[in-house]
Amino acid sequence: MTLRRCIALTRAGITESLQFRLGTAVTLFGNLIYLVLVYFLWKSIYASSGVEVVNGMSFTDTMIYLILATALFNFLEMFIVWDMSRSIQSGKIILDLLKPMKYKRYMFWSYSGSHVVLFLLSFLPTFVVVMIVTHGAIPMGLNLLYFVISTVLALIVNFNIEMSVATICLYTESTWGINIVKETIVLLLSGASIPLAFFPETFRKIVQFLPFRAVYDIPLTVLLRKNGSDTPRGLLTLLGLQLGWAVVLTILSTLFWNHSVKKITVNGG
Amino acid sequence: MGRTEKRRRRGLKFYLSIYRKILVQDLKSKMSYRADFVISTFGMIMVNLSGFITFMILFKNFPTINGWDYYHMLFLYGFSLVALTPVQCFFDNNWSLRYAVESGDFIKYCFRPINVFFYFISEVFDVKGLGQLAFGIGTLVFAWSHIGIPVTFMAIVKLIVFLFTASLFMIAIMNAAAATCFWIRGSGYVMVIMFRFKDFAKYPTNIFSGIFRILFTFIIPIAFVAYYPSLILLEPDNIPVLTYLSPLIGLLFFFLSYKFWLLGVKRYDFTGS
Amino acid sequence: MSDQIIVMNNVCKDFKVLNRHEGLKGSIRDLFSRDYKVVSAVKDVSLSINRGEIIGYLGPNGAGKSTTIKMMTGVLEPTSGEIIVNGTVPYKDRTRNCENIGVVFGQRSQLWWSLPLVESFKLLRDIYLVDKKDYDDMMELYRSLVDIEPILNKPVRQMSLGQRTLSDILAAFLHNPATVFLDEPTIGLDVSMKAKIRELILGLNKEKKTTVILTTHDMGDVDALCKRVVIIDKGEKIYDNDISHLKSYFGSYRTLRLKLADDTWEEMVIDESKTDIMEIITKKQKEQRIKDIELQDISTEEVIKKIYEGGAA
Numbered sequence: 001m002t003l004r005r006c007i008a009l010t011r012a013g014i015t016e017s018l019q020f021r022l023g024t025a026v027t028l029f030g031n032l033i034y035l036v037l038v039y040f041l042w043k044s045i046y047a048s049s050g051v052e053v054v055n056g057m058s059f060t061d062t063m064i065y066l067i068l069a070t071a072l073f074n075f076l077e078m079f080i081v082w083d084m085s086r087s088i089q090s091g092k093i094i095l096d097l098l099k100p101m102k103y104k105r106y107m108f109w110s111y112s113g114s115h116v117v118l119f120l121l122s123f124l125p126t127f128v129v130v131m132i133v134t135h136g137a138i139p140m141g142l143n144l145l146y147f148v149i150s151t152v153l154a155l156i157v158n159f160n161i162e163m164s165v166a167t168i169c170l171y172t173e174s175t176w177g178i179n180i181v182k183e184t185i186v187l188l189l190s191g192a193s194i195p196l197a198f199f200p201e202t203f204r205k206i207v208q209f210l211p212f213r214a215v216y217d218i219p220l221t222v223l224l225r226k227n228g229s230d231t232p233r234g235l236l237t238l239l240g241l242q243l244g245w246a247v248v249l250t251i252l253s254t255l256f257w258n259h260s261v262k263k264i265t266v267n268g269g
Numbered sequence: 270m271g272r273t274e275k276r277r278r279r280g281l282k283f284y285l286s287i288y289r290k291i292l293v294q295d296l297k298s299k300m301s302y303r304a305d306f307v308i309s310t311f312g313m314i315m316v317n318l319s320g321f322i323t324f325m326i327l328f329k330n331f332p333t334i335n336g337w338d339y340y341h342m343l344f345l346y347g348f349s350l351v352a353l354t355p356v357q358c359f360f361d362n363n364w365s366l367r368y369a370v371e372s373g374d375f376i377k378y379c380f381r382p383i384n385v386f387f388y389f390i391s392e393v394f395d396v397k398g399l400g401q402l403a404f405g406i407g408t409l410v411f412a413w414s415h416i417g418i419p420v421t422f423m424a425i426v427k428l429i430v431f432l433f434t435a436s437l438f439m440i441a442i443m444n445a446a447a448a449t450c451f452w453i454r455g456s457g458y459v460m461v462i463m464f465r466f467k468d469f470a471k472y473p474t475n476i477f478s479g480i481f482r483i484l485f486t487f488i489i490p491i492a493f494v495a496y497y498p499s500l501i502l503l504e505p506d507n508i509p510v511l512t513y514l515s516p517l518i519g520l521l522f523f524f525l526s527y528k529f530w531l532l533g534v535k536r537y538d539f540t541g542s
Numbered sequence: 543m544s545d546q547i548i549v550m551n552n553v554c555k556d557f558k559v560l561n562r563h564e565g566l567k568g569s570i571r572d573l574f575s576r577d578y579k580v581v582s583a584v585k586d587v588s589l590s591i592n593r594g595e596i597i598g599y600l601g602p603n604g605a606g607k608s609t610t611i612k613m614m615t616g617v618l619e620p621t622s623g624e625i626i627v628n629g630t631v632p633y634k635d636r637t638r639n640c641e642n643i644g645v646v647f648g649q650r651s652q653l654w655w656s657l658p659l660v661e662s663f664k665l666l667r668d669i670y671l672v673d674k675k676d677y678d679d680m681m682e683l684y685r686s687l688v689d690i691e692p693i694l695n696k697p698v699r700q701m702s703l704g705q706r707t708l709s710d711i712l713a714a715f716l717h718n719p720a721t722v723f724l725d726e727p728t729i730g731l732d733v734s735m736k737a738k739i740r741e742l743i744l745g746l747n748k749e750k751k752t753t754v755i756l757t758t759h760d761m762g763d764v765d766a767l768c769k770r771v772v773i774i775d776k777g778e779k780i781y782d783n784d785i786s787h788l789k790s791y792f793g794s795y796r797t798l799r800l801k802l803a804d805d806t807w808e809e810m811v812i813d814e815s816k817t818d819i820m821e822i823i824t825k826k827q828k829e830q831r832i833k834d835i836e837l838q839d840i841s842t843e844e845v846i847k848k849i850y851e852g853g854a855a
Contacts, residue, residue: 026453030462033489036481037469044476049331177308177397181315188319198330279671287668291654294665298656298697377652379617382640383669392654 005101009109010116031074031122038066055197060137061224062195064130068223069192069216071126072151075118076158076215078111081182084166085175097261104257108159115155139225146235150219153242157214160249161186163257170260191217197226211245218242284387291391299396306396313400317350320468321408337473341503344412349471349495350405352435356443357398362390363447367457370450370537385534386527418502430516431498437519438493439467444526451533463489470494486511490522547720547753548591548614553623555584555609583609585777586623593720596747596754598768598785602850606777607757611723614755615645628720641670644714644722644752649729651706652713653698659709660694663716670717677716684712687745688738704735711739715746721753728760740766761843773849780849788845795845800826801834811840811848 046052046059057065087093097103131138165182169175187193189212196204196217207213218238221227228234299306324346328339337345366389369375378389418424446463449456466489474492477485486492493515500512511518558578584606591597601607612618613625616632616639625632632639645652653662667677684690690712693705701709707727714722724743728736744767747754756767764771764785771788773781781788798819800808812819819837826832 026449026456027458027462030458033484034462034465037466037485040477040481041469041472044335045327045331048333048335054330172304172308173302174305174308177305177310177312180312181308184312184315184319188322193319194323194326198326200326200329287665290665290668294654294657294661298658374650376612376617377645377647377650379636380615380640380643380645380652381669382637384637 006105006109006112009106010113027074028121028125031070031126034070035067035126038070039063042066056226057195057197060134061226064134064137064224065191065195065220067126067130068220071123072154072216072219073187073192075115075123076155078159078162080107080111080159080162080166081169081175081179083107085169085173088169089173103261104163104254107163111159138223143223143225143229146229146239147219147223150222150239150242153239153246154215154219156246157211157242157249158186160246160253161211161215164249164253167253167257167260170263186212186215189213190215191220211249214242214245279383284384287383288387288391292394295394296396309397310400313397314404317401317404321404324471335473335476340412340415342471343408344416344503345473345495345499346471347405347408347410347412348432348435348499349467350401351409351432352494352498353439353467353470354398354402354405355436356439357401358395360390360440360443361395361398362393363443364460365393366447367450367460371454375537379534386530416503424502427501431501431512434516434519435494435498437523438490439470441519441522441526442466442489442491444523444530448526448530448533451537466491467494470496472496490518493519493522545592546590547593547628548589548755549624549626550587550589550610550614551624553584553587553610553613553620553625554582555606555613555618556621557581557583582777584613584620584774587774587777587779589772589779589782591753591755593753594747594751595770596743596756596767598764598771599755599757599774600759600764600771600846601774605774607774608725610774611725611755611757615643615723616640641717642720644717644719645725646707646710646714646723646727647725649703649726651698651710653706653709655699656697658695658697659690659701662698662709662713666713666716672717676718680716680718683746683749687742688712704731704738707731707735707739708742711742711746715750715752718750719752721755724754724756724758726758726760727756728758728763736760736762743767761841761846765842773846775850785842788842795840795848797838797840797844798822799836799838800832801836803831803833805833811844 042059042062046054046062052058084093087096096106099106127138161182165178168178172178189207189210191207191213192215196207196213199207218241222229222235222238227238229238324342328342332339334342366375369378369389375389378385381388413420442463443460446460449459453459469485470491474482474485474496477492482492486497493511497509497512497515500508557580559581587606587610599607599610609618613620614627614632616627616636619633627639628642630639630642653659654665657665663681666672672680688708690708693701693709696705698706698709711724711727714724727743728739731739740763743754743756746752754767756763758764768785770783771781771785772779795811795813796819798810798812800823802808810822812822823832823835
């Protein structure tokens with residue numbers, strides 16, 4: 001029963017995403033231009049440095065990493081903070097809370113539709129193009145499977161970060177501020193804007209212990225077989241780390257949400 | 270005829286005075302939402318800090334980019350931050366355009382006897398953009414003193430004129446990006462990606478080659494957001510023609526984006542309601 | 543100067559819409575489809591409105607009311623036909639037309655959300671270039687009609703819906719426009735607020751001779767405010783006359799109430815032009831004893847309901 005509901009939400013999400021037909025085309029095109037910018041920048045960066053490999057990353061590695069990070073970003077991006085603040089301001093949140101489904105679960109599955117569409121329309125084409133252009137620089141093997149597992153875990157971690165931040169909206173109207181702080185921190189510390197490999201030693205050590213790298217860095221590291229992920233032990237460490245964060249954040253965000261909703265409904269009357 | 274006389278009085282002076290009044294009232298009311306102000310300012314500082322950290326990390330690994338050293342790059346960076354302030358402070362309401370259009374609320378801007386673009390844009394002044402301005406000026410001054418550009422009256426005038434010029438380009442880009450929502454449903458992504466393009470404004474445009482150089486100079490003019498205008502100070506012996514032309518090109522881009530925006534209003538059929 | 547303030551001659555408005563297909567497969571097909579169809583929202587409507595009138599502009603949802611209003615305010619261009627408002631063609635000179643109109647759109651406030659009402663008023667005064675004296679006179683008039691002191695210094699975002707509607711109506715009249723368009727002004731308001739708003743509109747109309755075009759689904763508004771009613775359905779004008787004629791125009795309807803033997807009342811709406819009331823009573827009397835008879839005039843609400851349901855001839 002619940003599963004059928006979840007699938008129904010996913011389907012509705014897919015249909016809705018496709019309604020914006022021109023929007024979809026523009027999205028693809030915009031991404032392409034963005035990738036061109038990334039390509040030129042790093043090409044000239046590597047050209048001026050005079051060395052092939054910097055911090056264990058060659059130009060090709062960096063490119064693949066950044067392009068796929070962008071593709072992952074487009075695919076994982078959620079607007080829960082905005083959705084939530086809008087529905088709080090319009091009072092729609094009450095209706096959402098009354099739905100015969102836990103609010104968090106409802107949110108997760110309504111987004112799953114657009115995730116599916118974006119994965120097929122945005123991530124997959126990018127992946128294929130990168131594969132062709134780099135002539136097989138992406139290792140092809142079991143790492144693809146691990147990558148998919150890792151991406152699903154990343155999705156859960158990301159969703160829970162979003163959800164925790166969105167919960168703050170129940171306390172303040174300053175949506176823009178909250179959202180931008182979240183976005184900046186996630187993008188910087190997850191390695192989406194610059195690969196974590198380039199970070200200074202101490203900084204990198206700190207980042208290792210934060211949940212953000214579970215969103216972009218770990219899936220890409222696993223895919224590119226970097227950082228020891230080509231050994232079973234290294235792989236298990238990375239996936240285990242992600243799983244750990246997924247569990248911890250799910251618990252935390254659920255607790256935070258339940259606590260806040262209780263408080264709000266008591267206050268709001 | 271009293272009416273035609275009235276119409277003539279709505280010139281630049283009229284609009285400036287209306288804008289000033291809205292601004293003053295808006296600031297007053299913002300003061301009463303202190304928490305929001307603090308959080309937003311904190312957010313803005315985080316954005317700039319993160320940008321700066323990214324920049325530093327990049328330079329730790331790669332000391333020069335296409336012959337540009339650290340301080341010259343820093344100058345470009347500061348220049349771009351200052352040039353991006355007007356779009357942030359004065360044109361922030363473009364981000365709400367999509368919602369206004371899709372919900373049908375946009376129609377309310379068409380019932381006043383003043384310019385629709387002005388009326389819409391004047392509604393929001395974004396104070397937190399000033400944090401970015403401070404950050405940009407600091408960086409600019411720091412880089413300026415290290416490069417050793419002589420501080421003369423003319424140099425300051427040039428800086429101000431060309432900063433103003435540079436700001437027009439990002440305004441134009443965002444106007445045009447926002448206006449796409451009149452034609453395309455779900456076009457929010459156009460703005461998001463255009464806004465992300467601005468991060469590349471702080472790199473020298475000679476990193477691009479061929480058709481892409483033309484694309485980023487004349488179609489999506491991020492080359493003008495910092496690179497070309499800043500050359501007036503950075504390379505006084507070798508100023509390209511495009512640098513001299515940039516004020517004109519800037520005005521042209523702004524004008525075109527404004528016309529495009531208004532064209533969207535005309536075309537839009539307000540079926541959202 | 544002519545007394546006609548709005549003239550519409552054979553106005554039509556078509557929209558081009560994409561034919562959307564249902565379901566998942568349909569939306570994939572829509573990605574590439576160029577399958578458009580033309581929908582006529584307004585078909586050949588002619589109308590003339592005089593200065594100082596309050597017109598009820600009625601019709602079921604999707605009948606083309608909003609489209610007409612949008613054309614009169616200059617937001618939309620008619621596909622064909624001619625509209626003249628106050629001597630200007632609204633679409634060609636939107637700005638000039640706006641000088642002379644005021645608009646209230648139901649639940650969408652047009653005031654500056656975070657500003658106190660009085661500051662919004664001052665901004666509007668500057669935007670419409672209203673003289674200080676005219677502004678003060680208008681505020682004086684407002685004070686005599688409603689109690690505005692408690693809301694003057696309140697930001698719009700903190701107002702109740704009723705206060706917001708009130709503010710929006712006051713703002714629409716502030717520059718003393720020749721015509722004011724009110725779209726669902728009393729929607730969602732409680733009974734006493736509705737009465738207050740209606741009183742205010744009547745008062746302003748009387749004092750300033752402002753033409754008011756009222757679109758509403760609330761027949762209470764129509765009964766309280768309008769002498770003349772225009773009804774539009776599926777884009778076509780189907781009625782344009784006094785409200786008093788409305789009840790007889792679509793047949794002379796009356797409600798017949800019969801008290802039956804078991805003390806219950808039976809109600810029926812009867813078109814007297816087609817059916818003889820006596821005949822019904824006689825027929826009924828043959829079946830059972832009738833204790834009492836009442837004959838009531840039908841309410842506007844019921845007439846309109848009949849028309850919307852397609853009862854109109």
